[in-house]
Amino acid sequence: MSQTTKLTTALLKNTKNPALAWQLFRRILSNPSPSFSLDKSVPIITQILIRAKMLTQIDTLHQQLLPHEHLESKAVDPLFSLVRILAKSGLMDKAMSQFQSMRKLFPENPPPLYLYNVLLESSVRESRTEYVSWLYQDMIFSGVSPETYTFNVLIRGLCDSGHLEEARKVFDKMADKACTPNEFTFGILAKGYCRAGLGTEALDILIKMRSFRLVPNKVVYNTFISSFCKEGRTDEAENLVKQMREDGLVPDVVTFNSRIAALCVAGKMLEASRIFRDMQMDGELGLPRPNMVTFNLMLEGFCKGGMMDEAETLVETMKRNGVYKNLESYNIWLMGLVRKGRLIDAQLVVKEMVDKGMEPNIYSYNIIMDGLCKNRLFSDARKLMGLMKINGIQPDTVTYSTLLYGYCSYGNVSEANNVLEEMIISSCFPNTYTCNILLHSLFKEGKISEAESLLQKMSAGGYEVDIVTCNIVIDGLCNIGKLDKAIEIADGMWTHGRAALGDLGNLYVNLVANSGSINKCMPDLVTYSIIIKGLCKAGRLEEAKKKFAEMLGKRLHPDSIVYNTFIHSYCKLGKISSAFRVLKDMEKRGCDKSFQTFNSLIMGLGSKHQIFEMYGLLEEMRERGLSPNVFTYNKILNSLCQAGKTKNAMSLFDEMLQKGISPNIYSFEMLIKAFCGEGEFTAAQEVFEISIGIWGHKEALYAVMFNELLLGGELIEANRLFEDALDRGLNIGEFNYKDLIDRLCKDEKLEAATDILQKLTSRGYNFDPASFMPVIDGSRKKGNKHKADELAERMLELASEGGVTNTISQNERGIGHRKLNKHGEVGWRNILHRDDGSGMTLKTLKRVQKGWGQGSALNTQFPEEDFIDY
Structure with missing residues (x-):
C-alpha cells in the first residue's frame, strides 16, 4: 500500500479525532516518499480542520503547502483545493487571504477557471461585492477566459444587490468574450428586474431571449407571472399563461401557486380565490389540482386579510381533503386566530395538535406568547414558558424578546429588566434587537441613566450598536428636551458613525472601540424624520427646513412621514398656504397623501372655518379609499357648530353613525352646546340621550x-x-x-x-x-x-x-x-x-x-x- 493511500485511509478513520488526524498528516508531510501525492489527502484534512474549527492549523497547513522553490503547474493543485473548500465552507476572508497570497507568490501559475467560479459564487452568496470585482479583474489579467457560468454568477450577484444596470452591462459584454447566454442567464436577469418591480423592462429580456432562439422555461414564465400579479397587472399575467401554453409548456401547480402567492401578498384575495376555485373545480380544462402549498397560501392570505370566516371554512375543507396535517398549516391558522385576539380558539388548536400527536414547535409557542403579551396576560405568558420547558422546548431569543417587548409596551420596565436577566441566566443571550426594545422603553420612561447603563452593557457584551440603536438614542433625547444634543449626535454620525454616541459622555466611550461597523450607522431617513419632528415640535421650523434640504443633499428621499410633519406644523400654526405648498412638493416627488395628511389639512382649514374646502378634502379621502376617523369628523363638526350650521352638523353626525364610526365624548359636547346655544333644547336632549346610549x-x-x-x-x-x-x-x-x-x-x-x-x-x-x-x-x-x-x-x-x-x-x-x-x-x-x-x-x-x-x-x-x- 502506497504512502498516499495509507495517509488517506488513516485520515478517514480519524475524522472524529481531528487532533490525531492533524498529527498524522504533519508527520507524513515532514518526510514524504518520492511518489507521495497531496491531491487526495489535502481535501480530507481541510474538511476535518474546518469541522473542528481549528483555524490556526488551517493557516499552518497553507504555509506547509507552500514550497520554497519554484513550483510546477500541477504542484499548486493542493493549494487550489484548500482555497476551494474554505470558500464553499463560508470562510471567505480566509479563502481570499490565502488565494491572494498565492497569486503574489506564483503570478505565472494562473488558477483554473473552476476556482474563480467557486470564489465568485461564494462571494456573491456572502454579499462580498468587493471580492467579486477583484476576482473578475484578476481573472482577466491572468488571461483566464470566463465562461457562461462565470457571467451567470456575476449577473446574479449584481441583480441580488440591486445593481440592475451593471448586470445588464455584464450581460452585454458576454458577446465580447465569445460567451453565449443560456436560459439560466435570461432567467437570472428576468428575476432581477421582476423583483425590482420592473416588469416592463423584464419583458425586453424575454424578447431578447427569443432572439437567441431560446424558449423560456417554466421557471422564467413563473417569475414573470408572479411579478405581474404583484404589480396588479393580472391581464398581462393571464396572457403569459396563454403564451406559456403556446410554447408547449403546460402550467403546473407551481405556476398557479406563484399567481396565488403574489395575489395573496397584494391583498387581492378575491382574485386569488377565483383561481383557487378553478383549480378545484375545472379539472376538465387540464388545470392542476391544488396541493398542500396552495391550501397553505390561501389560508395565510385569508388570515392576513382578516377574512376569518373564509379561513375557518378552508380549514374544514383541508381536514376533509386530508391536507390539514402538517405543522405549517396549524401554525398559519394559529397565527390568524392570535392576530384576531381569539386566544381561546388558539388554545383549542394547540390542544388539537397535541391530541393528533403533532407536538407544537418553538414557532407555535412563540405565536401564542405574542398573543398573550399583546393582551397583557403576562401571568399566562409566564405559565406558557414553564409549559415549554416541561415539554422539552427551551424558550429562545424570540420568546424572551416577545415577553420583554410586552412588558415594555405597558411601561413595566422593571419586569422587563428581570426578563433580560433571566434570559442571560438561561444561556439564551439577547441580541441587538432585544436590547433595542429595552433601550427604547427606558428612554420613553425618562430613565436616562438606566438607558446609558444599558448602552454600556451592550458595548461590554459585544453587541453591535446599529442604526436602530442610534435612532432610539436620538429620539429619546428629543423627547426629553435635549434636541440640540440629538442634532449634534446625528451630525457626528456622518463622520464617526455609531462612535458619535461618545459625544454624550464617558459612559459611551467604549462604543467607539469597534470602528469596523462605523459605516453601518450613517444617518438614514428615520434619523432625519426624528430630528425634523423634534424641531417642528419646538417651533424651530426654519431649522427643520434646513435639515430637510440637508437630507436631500445626502440623497435621502423624503417620504410622506417627513412631509406630514411639516404639513401638521404649518396647519397647527394656521399657516395654511405654507402647508399646501408643502403638499404640492410632496405630490411632485411621488409621495401620496396619507391619512395623516388629510387630517392635518382639515385641522388647518377648520381653524380658518373654511368649511367648503374641508368637505372637498373629505370627499377626496373617500375617493382614495381612506376612511375618515372620528378626529376628521370632529374638526368639521366643530367648524359647522361654530358657524351656527347645526343642521349640517347633525347631518354629518348621522353620516358618522351610518359608517360605523363611533363619535367620542367631544363630538357630543360640541353638538349639545351648539343646539343649546340656538335654544334648541329638545334637539340637545336627543343628542344627550344618544350619547348616553353609546358612552354610558x-x-x-x-x-x-x-x-x-x-x-x-x-x-x-x-x-x-x-x-x-x-x-x-x-x-x-x-x-x-x-x-x-x-x-x-x-x-x-x-x-x-x-x-x-x-x-x-x-x-x-x-x-x-x-x-x-x-x-x-x-x-x-x-x-x-x-x-x-x-x-x-x-x-x-x-x-x-x-x-x-x-x-x-x-x-x-x-x-x-x-x-x-x-x-x-x-x-x-x-x-x-x-x-x-x-x-x-x-x-x-x-x-x-x-x-x-x-x-x-x-x-x-x-x-x-x-x-x-x-
Missing part, C-alpha cells in the same frame, strides 16, 4: 348638558338632570351646581334648593359649603330663622371638617376628597368674605358661632378685623 352615564356628558340647560334658563330640566347625576353617584366637579342653588333661591324655590343640599350632604359629596349661603339668606328672608340656623350650623360643620374647593376630586367609590385652599386653611375666609348683599347670612353665622362657644369650628383663629371688615 359619563360625568362629562351630564356636566355639559346640565351647564348648558342652566345657562339657557331651563331651570327645571337642569335640576332634574342634576338630581339624576347625584342618584348615579357621578362626580360633580364640572357641574355649576352653586349657580343652580342660587337661581332656585332667587326664584324662591327654597325647598328644591334645600333638597339638593340635603342630597349632597347625605351622600357624602365634598362640595363648597358656601352653597348653603343663598338658602340661609332666603330662609331668613322668609322668616324661618330656625331653618336658617340649622343650615348655618351644618355649613360650619362642613367647613370645619375639610377644605372648601370648587373642584371635586372623586375617589374610587364616587365620593370626593376635601382639599385645603392655597394657604393651607379650611376656607373660612371664603365663606365669611362672600358678599351676598343683605348680610343676613353673616348675622346668622355670628349667632350660631356664639352659641357654639369654643367648639371645633374655631380651631383656626381669625383676627377680629376680619369680621369688622366684612
Whole structure:
C-alpha cells in the first residue's frame, strides 16, 4: 500500500479525532516518499480542520503547502483545493487571504477557471461585492477566459444587490468574450428586474431571449407571472399563461401557486380565490389540482386579510381533503386566530395538535406568547414558558424578546429588566434587537441613566450598536428636551458613525472601540424624520427646513412621514398656504397623501372655518379609499357648530353613525352646546340621550348638558338632570351646581334648593359649603330663622371638617376628597368674605358661632378685623 493511500485511509478513520488526524498528516508531510501525492489527502484534512474549527492549523497547513522553490503547474493543485473548500465552507476572508497570497507568490501559475467560479459564487452568496470585482479583474489579467457560468454568477450577484444596470452591462459584454447566454442567464436577469418591480423592462429580456432562439422555461414564465400579479397587472399575467401554453409548456401547480402567492401578498384575495376555485373545480380544462402549498397560501392570505370566516371554512375543507396535517398549516391558522385576539380558539388548536400527536414547535409557542403579551396576560405568558420547558422546548431569543417587548409596551420596565436577566441566566443571550426594545422603553420612561447603563452593557457584551440603536438614542433625547444634543449626535454620525454616541459622555466611550461597523450607522431617513419632528415640535421650523434640504443633499428621499410633519406644523400654526405648498412638493416627488395628511389639512382649514374646502378634502379621502376617523369628523363638526350650521352638523353626525364610526365624548359636547346655544333644547336632549346610549352615564356628558340647560334658563330640566347625576353617584366637579342653588333661591324655590343640599350632604359629596349661603339668606328672608340656623350650623360643620374647593376630586367609590385652599386653611375666609348683599347670612353665622362657644369650628383663629371688615 502506497504512502498516499495509507495517509488517506488513516485520515478517514480519524475524522472524529481531528487532533490525531492533524498529527498524522504533519508527520507524513515532514518526510514524504518520492511518489507521495497531496491531491487526495489535502481535501480530507481541510474538511476535518474546518469541522473542528481549528483555524490556526488551517493557516499552518497553507504555509506547509507552500514550497520554497519554484513550483510546477500541477504542484499548486493542493493549494487550489484548500482555497476551494474554505470558500464553499463560508470562510471567505480566509479563502481570499490565502488565494491572494498565492497569486503574489506564483503570478505565472494562473488558477483554473473552476476556482474563480467557486470564489465568485461564494462571494456573491456572502454579499462580498468587493471580492467579486477583484476576482473578475484578476481573472482577466491572468488571461483566464470566463465562461457562461462565470457571467451567470456575476449577473446574479449584481441583480441580488440591486445593481440592475451593471448586470445588464455584464450581460452585454458576454458577446465580447465569445460567451453565449443560456436560459439560466435570461432567467437570472428576468428575476432581477421582476423583483425590482420592473416588469416592463423584464419583458425586453424575454424578447431578447427569443432572439437567441431560446424558449423560456417554466421557471422564467413563473417569475414573470408572479411579478405581474404583484404589480396588479393580472391581464398581462393571464396572457403569459396563454403564451406559456403556446410554447408547449403546460402550467403546473407551481405556476398557479406563484399567481396565488403574489395575489395573496397584494391583498387581492378575491382574485386569488377565483383561481383557487378553478383549480378545484375545472379539472376538465387540464388545470392542476391544488396541493398542500396552495391550501397553505390561501389560508395565510385569508388570515392576513382578516377574512376569518373564509379561513375557518378552508380549514374544514383541508381536514376533509386530508391536507390539514402538517405543522405549517396549524401554525398559519394559529397565527390568524392570535392576530384576531381569539386566544381561546388558539388554545383549542394547540390542544388539537397535541391530541393528533403533532407536538407544537418553538414557532407555535412563540405565536401564542405574542398573543398573550399583546393582551397583557403576562401571568399566562409566564405559565406558557414553564409549559415549554416541561415539554422539552427551551424558550429562545424570540420568546424572551416577545415577553420583554410586552412588558415594555405597558411601561413595566422593571419586569422587563428581570426578563433580560433571566434570559442571560438561561444561556439564551439577547441580541441587538432585544436590547433595542429595552433601550427604547427606558428612554420613553425618562430613565436616562438606566438607558446609558444599558448602552454600556451592550458595548461590554459585544453587541453591535446599529442604526436602530442610534435612532432610539436620538429620539429619546428629543423627547426629553435635549434636541440640540440629538442634532449634534446625528451630525457626528456622518463622520464617526455609531462612535458619535461618545459625544454624550464617558459612559459611551467604549462604543467607539469597534470602528469596523462605523459605516453601518450613517444617518438614514428615520434619523432625519426624528430630528425634523423634534424641531417642528419646538417651533424651530426654519431649522427643520434646513435639515430637510440637508437630507436631500445626502440623497435621502423624503417620504410622506417627513412631509406630514411639516404639513401638521404649518396647519397647527394656521399657516395654511405654507402647508399646501408643502403638499404640492410632496405630490411632485411621488409621495401620496396619507391619512395623516388629510387630517392635518382639515385641522388647518377648520381653524380658518373654511368649511367648503374641508368637505372637498373629505370627499377626496373617500375617493382614495381612506376612511375618515372620528378626529376628521370632529374638526368639521366643530367648524359647522361654530358657524351656527347645526343642521349640517347633525347631518354629518348621522353620516358618522351610518359608517360605523363611533363619535367620542367631544363630538357630543360640541353638538349639545351648539343646539343649546340656538335654544334648541329638545334637539340637545336627543343628542344627550344618544350619547348616553353609546358612552354610558359619563360625568362629562351630564356636566355639559346640565351647564348648558342652566345657562339657557331651563331651570327645571337642569335640576332634574342634576338630581339624576347625584342618584348615579357621578362626580360633580364640572357641574355649576352653586349657580343652580342660587337661581332656585332667587326664584324662591327654597325647598328644591334645600333638597339638593340635603342630597349632597347625605351622600357624602365634598362640595363648597358656601352653597348653603343663598338658602340661609332666603330662609331668613322668609322668616324661618330656625331653618336658617340649622343650615348655618351644618355649613360650619362642613367647613370645619375639610377644605372648601370648587373642584371635586372623586375617589374610587364616587365620593370626593376635601382639599385645603392655597394657604393651607379650611376656607373660612371664603365663606365669611362672600358678599351676598343683605348680610343676613353673616348675622346668622355670628349667632350660631356664639352659641357654639369654643367648639371645633374655631380651631383656626381669625383676627377680629376680619369680621369688622366684612
